[in-house]
Amino acid sequence: SRRPAQKREMAGAALALSQRVEHFARRTATAVRLEDLYKWGLGDAAVRLRMARFLHQEVAIRNAQLCKELRLLPYGLSETRGVCDVAACFTSYVDLLAENPVPETAQDDANFTEMLQGILEDEIQVVPTLGRGVLEVRSSLGETRYDEIRPEVDRILDRFFIKRIGLRFLIQHHIESAKAQTNASGIIHSDVSVRACLEDASKEARSLCRKAYGVSPKVHIAIDERVHEDSDGFGGSSVRQHRPFTYVPMHLYFSCSVLLQNACFAVAHRYNGKERSMPPVKASFAHGEEEVTVKISDEGGGIPRSDLHLAWSYFDFVKEASALGRGRRHSEPLGTGNPHGAGLPLARLHARYYGGDLVLRPIEGYGSDAYLFLNRLGRNCENLPHGVRVSPAMNDSSLGDAWSASLDSLGSLTEKEKIFLRRRLREHREKRQALSTL
Numbered sequence: 001s002r003r004p005a006q007k008r009e010m011a012g013a014a015l016a017l018s019q020r021v022e023h024f025a026r027r028t029a030t031a032v033r034l035e036d037l038y039k040w041g042l043g044d045a046a047v048r049l050r051m052a053r054f055l056h057q058e059v060a061i062r063n064a065q066l067c068k069e070l071r072l073l074p075y076g077l078s079e080t081r082g083v084c085d086v087a088a089c090f091t092s093y094v095d096l097l098a099e100n101p102v103p104e105t106a107q108d109d110a111n112f113t114e115m116l117q118g119i120l121e122d123e124i125q126v127v128p129t130l131g132r133g134v135l136e137v138r139s140s141l142g143e144t145r146y147d148e149i150r151p152e153v154d155r156i157l158d159r160f161f162i163k164r165i166g167l168r169f170l171i172q173h174h175i176e177s178a179k180a181q182t183n184a185s186g187i188i189h190s191d192v193s194v195r196a197c198l199e200d201a202s203k204e205a206r207s208l209c210r211k212a213y214g215v216s217p218k219v220h221i222a223i224d225e226r227v228h229e230d231s232d233g234f235g236g237s238s239v240r241q242h243r244p245f246t247y248v249p250m251h252l253y254f255s256c257s258v259l260l261q262n263a264c265f266a267v268a269h270r271y272n273g274k275e276r277s278m279p280p281v282k283a284s285f286a287h288g289e290e291e292v293t294v295k296i297s298d299e300g301g302g303i304p305r306s307d308l309h310l311a312w313s314y315f316d317f318v319k320e321a322s323a324l325g326r327g328r329r330h331s332e333p334l335g336t337g338n339p340h341g342a343g344l345p346l347a348r349l350h351a352r353y354y355g356g357d358l359v360l361r362p363i364e365g366y367g368s369d370a371y372l373f374l375n376r377l378g379r380n381c382e383n384l385p386h387g388v389r390v391s392p393a394m395n396d397s398s399l400g401d402a403w404s405a406s407l408d409s410l411g412s413l414t415e416k417e418k419i420f421l422r423r424r425l426r427e428h429r430e431k432r433q434a435l436s437t438l
Contacts, residue, residue, distance in 0.1 A: 017067065017068060017071055017091070018091060018095075020064075020094060020095065020098055021064045021067055021068065021091055021094050022064075022068075023064075024060050024061050024063075024064035024065075024094055024098075025061075025064040025065050025067065025068040027061050027064075028061075029058065029061050029062050029065065030054070030058055032170070034188075034354075034377070037169075037170075037173055037185075037186070037188070038185045038186075038188050039185075040177070040185075041173060041176075041177040041184075041185030041186035041188065042185045045106055048109060048177065048178070049103060049104075049105075049106065049109055051174060051177075052103040052108070052109040052112050052113070052174065053102055053103055055112075055116075055170060055171070055174055056097060056100075056102050056103060056112065057102075058170065059093070059097060059116070059119075059167065059170065059171060060093070060094050060097040060098060062163070062166075062167045062170075063090045063093045063094050063097075063167070064090070064094050065163075066090050066160065066163060066164065066167070067087050067090035067091055067094065069159075069160060069163075070083050070086060070087040070090070070160075071087055073156065074152075074156075075137055075141070075149055075153070076137055076140070077133055077134065077137050077153075080132070080133035080134075080136045080137060081132065081133065081136070082129045082130055082131065082132035082133030082134070082136065083130060083133040084133075085124070085129050086124070086126050086129050086130055086133075089122070089124045089126070093119055096115065096119070097115075100112070100115060110178075113174065113175055113178055116171050116174060116175055117175055119171065120168070120171055120172065120175070126164070127161075127342050127346070130157070130160075130315075131314070131315040131341060131342065134153065134157075134314060134315045135315055137153075138315075150313055153314070154312065154313050154314055154345070157314045157345075158345065158349060161345075161346060161349055162349050162352070162353060165349060165350065165353050166353070169187070169248075169353075172186070172187050172250075173186035173187050173188070174186070187248050187249075187250060188246065188247075188248055188377075189246065189247065189248070189249050190244060190246045191244050191245070191246075192245045192246065192247045192249050192252060193245075194245065194252070194285045194292060194294065195221060195285070197249060197252050197253050197256055198221050198256055198260075198283050198285065198294070199221065200253065201253055201256040201257040201260050202219040202221070202260055202283070204257060204260075204261070205219065205257065205260035205261040205263075205264045205281075206218075206219060206264060208261060208264075208265075209261070209264040209265055209268050212265065212268070213265075213268040213269065213272050214272070215268055215272060215278065216264055216268055217263075217264055217267040217268060217271075217278040217279065217280050217281050217298075218278075218280040218281070219260065219264070219280060219281045219282075219283060220280045220281070220282050220283065221283045221284070222282060222283070222284040243287045245287065245292055245374075245376065246376070246377040247292075247354070247374060247377060248354075251350045251353070251354075252374065254346075254347065254350055255294075255347040255350050255351055255358065255372055256283075256294060256296075256372070258343040258344060258346070258347040259294075259296040259347065259358075259370045259372065260281065260283065260296060261343070262343065262344070262370075263281040263296050263297075263298035263300060263368070263370070264281055264298075265300075266298055266300025266301060266367075266368070267279065267281060267298050267299060267300045267367075269300065270299075270300050270301045279298075279299040281296065281297070281298045282295075282296070282297040282298075283295070283296050283297075284297075288376075289376075290375070290376060291356065291373050291374055291375050291376055292373075292374040292376065293371060293372065293373055293374070294371070294372040294374070295369060295370070295371055295372075296369070296370045296372070297367065297368070297369045297370075298367045298368055299366060299367035300367050300368065301364075301365065301366070301367065302362040302363045302364040302365060302366050302367050302368050303360070303362040303364065303368060304362075304364045305362075305364070308360065308362065311344050311360055312344060312345050312348065313345070314341065314342050314345055315341040315342060316341055344358070344360070347372075351372055351373065351374065354374070354375050354377065355375035356372070356373040356374045356375045357372075357373045358370065358371070358372050358373070359371045359373070
């Protein structure tokens with residue numbers, strides 16, 4: 001079969017969706033329970049083959065729905081080069097899946113898994129490519145007008161990326177389930193070490209910080225208020241017995257990496273070139289009965305409360321060095337393959353995908369505390385809150401009333417943002433009602 005990049009060249013940049021994409025986009029995506037995925041990942045060859053058959057259709061449906069969402073974006077976003085490139089990318093995936101047979105044998109599944117791997121490793125960078133489209137619209141509208149629509153654009157991107165997280169979860173889980181692993185089912189691990197994740201993320205954060213600033217603060221990893229520092233500049237000691245923690249380590253690492261890199265960069269930017277030695281970034285974590293909490297603290301200057309909403313706004317690039325450390329805590333490069341200007345909102349989405357959250361508590365003129373709340377999934381992913389048992393990202397792409405059933409589900413919004421979203425929702429419903437009466 002042809003590689004995704006080869007197929008994409010044939011997809012073109014036309015705004016109209018192909019009949020094939022329209023066909024799959026009209027179908028309803030199947031809701032999948034996380035605990036079922038955990039069981040499937042531990043199943044025998046017959047179970048795996050059934051999962052492959054299901055994914056052959058499901059991945060095509062979800063890619064088509066994401067493609068259609070991109071084509072329906074408002075404010076001219078759907079016509080930008082960045083959005084068109086990503087839509088063409090998703091179209092090529094739908095074509096690739098449709099033109100390859102449904103897996104019927106173990107060898108078919110092996111070929112299908114290889115095709116899924118090719119989709120994951122495709123050279124298109126979805127996040128920064130979409131970012132170019134957003135920046136194009138922002139430039140054409142101007143800062144004042146864009147600030148008026150910013151909450152809606154961010155909400156649209158939240159919706160798109162949470163669905164993409166769900167899609168990539170299915171693909172990566174099937175790929176990893178083919179490998180023999182201990183204490184793991186696909187990408188879901190039943191014995192995740194938060195400390196080891198923080199240590200690895202700390203090494204990466206300090207390395208990137210040194211490349212950018214020539215120096216980096218140390219990272220102290222503390223548990224139960226006891227801390228020691230080792231030769232690598234991070235450390236910690238535990239007075240508690242080890243407690244198993246079921247989670248997806250790659251998603252945990254992403255969120256920790258974003259927080260530690262932002263913290264290290266903020267401190268290095270504030271203290272670089274000064275005689276005073278840089279204060280360390282402090283990381284701590286605790287295992288509770290319902291959740292595991294990670295706290296990252298820095299003395300990087302904090303964020304004014306009036307700018308805090310910008311920390312969660314996508315692609316809010318700032319070129320001037322003097323503006324760093326304000327709302328744009330994710331404006332620095334966040335490691336190889338990670339996006340510019342999307343670190344914090346994506347890290348929060350990865351936490352919320354499993355019923356957790358990410359909260360930022362800055363003190364202007366001093367520093368910031370970031371709290372990453374990770375929901376315990378139980379030993380077999382059976383311990384999920386009702387709203388996450390079937391993840392929002394597992395649903396179809398229809399824009400129904402449930403999409404905005406509760407503004408509380410949107411996270412930490414200002415009252416101004418809530419008023420704006422209520423107004424836009426009312427306008428959307430009035431327009432839909434007017435069309436239905438024609």
